[in-house]
Amino acid sequence: MSLLSFNNVGISGLAAAVPKKIINNYEHDLYFNKEDIKEVIDKIGVRERRFTDENTCSSDLCFSAAENLINKMNIDRNEIDLLIFISQTPDYRMPATSVLLQDRLQLPTSTITFDINLGCSAFLYGLSVAYSMLTAGNIRKALVLDGETRSKVYSQKDRKTGFLFGDGGVAALVERGEKYSTSWFSLNSDGSRESLIKIPAGGYRKMSSCETIAEKVVDEHGNIRSEEQGYMNGADVFNFVIREVPRDFDRLIGFAGVGKTSIDYFIFHQANSYINGFLARKLKLPEERTPTTIHKYGNTSSVSIPLTIVSELSGRLNGQKRILLSGFGVGLTWGTAIIQLNDCFIGEIVEV
Amino acid sequence: MEEKLIEALAEALEMDRSTINPDGIFRDYENYSSLTELSVLAMLDSEFGIEIEMKEFDKLKTVADLVRLISNK
Numbered sequence: 001m002s003l004l005s006f007n008n009v010g011i012s013g014l015a016a017a018v019p020k021k022i023i024n025n026y027e028h029d030l031y032f033n034k035e036d037i038k039e040v041i042d043k044i045g046v047r048e049r050r051f052t053d054e055n056t057c058s059s060d061l062c063f064s065a066a067e068n069l070i071n072k073m074n075i076d077r078n079e080i081d082l083l084i085f086i087s088q089t090p091d092y093r094m095p096a097t098s099v100l101l102q103d104r105l106q107l108p109t110s111t112i113t114f115d116i117n118l119g120c121s122a123f124l125y126g127l128s129v130a131y132s133m134l135t136a137g138n139i140r141k142a143l144v145l146d147g148e149t150r151s152k153v154y155s156q157k158d159r160k161t162g163f164l165f166g167d168g169g170v171a172a173l174v175e176r177g178e179k180y181s182t183s184w185f186s187l188n189s190d191g192s193r194e195s196l197i198k199i200p201a202g203g204y205r206k207m208s209s210c211e212t213i214a215e216k217v218v219d220e221h222g223n224i225r226s227e228e229q230g231y232m233n234g235a236d237v238f239n240f241v242i243r244e245v246p247r248d249f250d251r252l253i254g255f256a257g258v259g260k261t262s263i264d265y266f267i268f269h270q271a272n273s274y275i276n277g278f279l280a281r282k283l284k285l286p287e288e289r290t291p292t293t294i295h296k297y298g299n300t301s302s303v304s305i306p307l308t309i310v311s312e313l314s315g316r317l318n319g320q321k322r323i324l325l326s327g328f329g330v331g332l333t334w335g336t337a338i339i340q341l342n343d344c345f346i347g348e349i350v351e352v
Numbered sequence: 353m354e355e356k357l358i359e360a361l362a363e364a365l366e367m368d369r370s371t372i373n374p375d376g377i378f379r380d381y382e383n384y385s386s387l388t389e390l391s392v393l394a395m396l397d398s399e400f401g402i403e404i405e406m407k408e409f410d411k412l413k414t415v416a417d418l419v420r421l422i423s424n425k
Contacts, residue, residue: 039387040387043387043390160386234386234390235386235389235390235393235406236406238390238393238394239393239404239405239406239409242393242394242397243397243403274390274394278394278398281398282397282398
């Protein structure tokens with residue numbers, strides 16, 4: 001069973017960076033009229049989101065967040081023995097972006113670096129890998145960088161996805177210490193649903209060609225995208241999430257043996273406000289302990305969980321806090337984690 | 353069951369209850385869209401405890417099909 005538990009390892013600090021360019025969704029009427037997009041925006045709850053310019057990558061957002069974290073926490077770069085970069089918008093197909101960040105952040109060449117290519121659940125996967133490697137010993141500090149430029153992935157001419165996604169990057173410092181006590185993870189995958197959220201071309205199954213980059217009308221509603229842009233079947237994903245996410249939530253709570261009332265905050269992947277509202281109601285979670293950022297940053301894929309922590313829990317994490325994380329999306333993959341924070345440092349959000 | 357379903361469906365689709373009848377093809381209603389489909393799925397889950405795969409849900413066409421779904425649960 002895919003249930004993990006760790007002792008004496010935890011997140012000591014978090015920082016985030018977002019592009020300075022704000023997209024006001026209600027005014028984002030490049031291809032659709034305002035009346036039509038209002039209906040979509042009211043349902044998904046994304047009033048604003050951030051878009052990078054074409055020269056800025058996920059790694060640049062993560063770099064800014066990491067620099068801020070390292071400087072504010074006064075971290076010795078020589079003590080960072082592990083760097084994990086989580087993204088589905090890397091700089092290149094090769095080499096791995098994590099290796100480039102090792103050099104940019106002036107970390108020692110003895111640093112272990114690799115990328116994790118997963119979507120909305122990936123922060124949990126990345127944390128579990130960092131926790132595992134720290135538990136194996138000798139690693140002093142781990143940097144988990146998680147960045148996305150979803151603005152470069154989805155067509156703005158496709159109503160199904162054109163108003164939902166935004167960009168952001170975070171840096172988390174993970175360390176050992178008895179004060180972190182126990183944390184628990186449940187991680188899951190279902191590849192039979194791979195087509196529900198997908199960029200079908202541009203990889204090695206269907207390589208990039210003139211045909212794959214050509215924009216096409218894809219449905220009776222006149223939505224337009226290319227095969228190298230993202231597709232999402234919202235209803236199927238929604239239907240899966242409202243069933244499986246609560247199930248995994250209950251499973252992990254049971255495994256951990258902690259009461260729901262002992263959890264200070266519940267941080268969900270910010271999918272859209274309709275899904276998030278439904279999950280919170282179904283799980284009977286109090287609004288004040290279920291912070292959201294969907295209205296101001298949109299869906300930033302794997303970044304949304306840590307970005308919501310940085311944005312909404314700054315100043316609220318003094319002392320010992322227990323938080324539950326829930327991520328779900330492309331793959332499909334999904335997971336739940338219960339982690340302990342102890343005076344976790346939260347940096348201010350840097351604009352790039 | 354039928355009464356309760358029709359009422360819940362009307363609310364999910366933001367329609368007048370009197371315009372919905374068992375023979376109606378709910379997918380053809382003007383208010384049925386990819387957005388309100390989410391409301392119908394949410395309603396089936398929260399009001400009736402229905403968990404259904406989309407390929408099964410996609411086979412349902414009429415209001416009576418939905419009534420049958422919740423009755424057979």
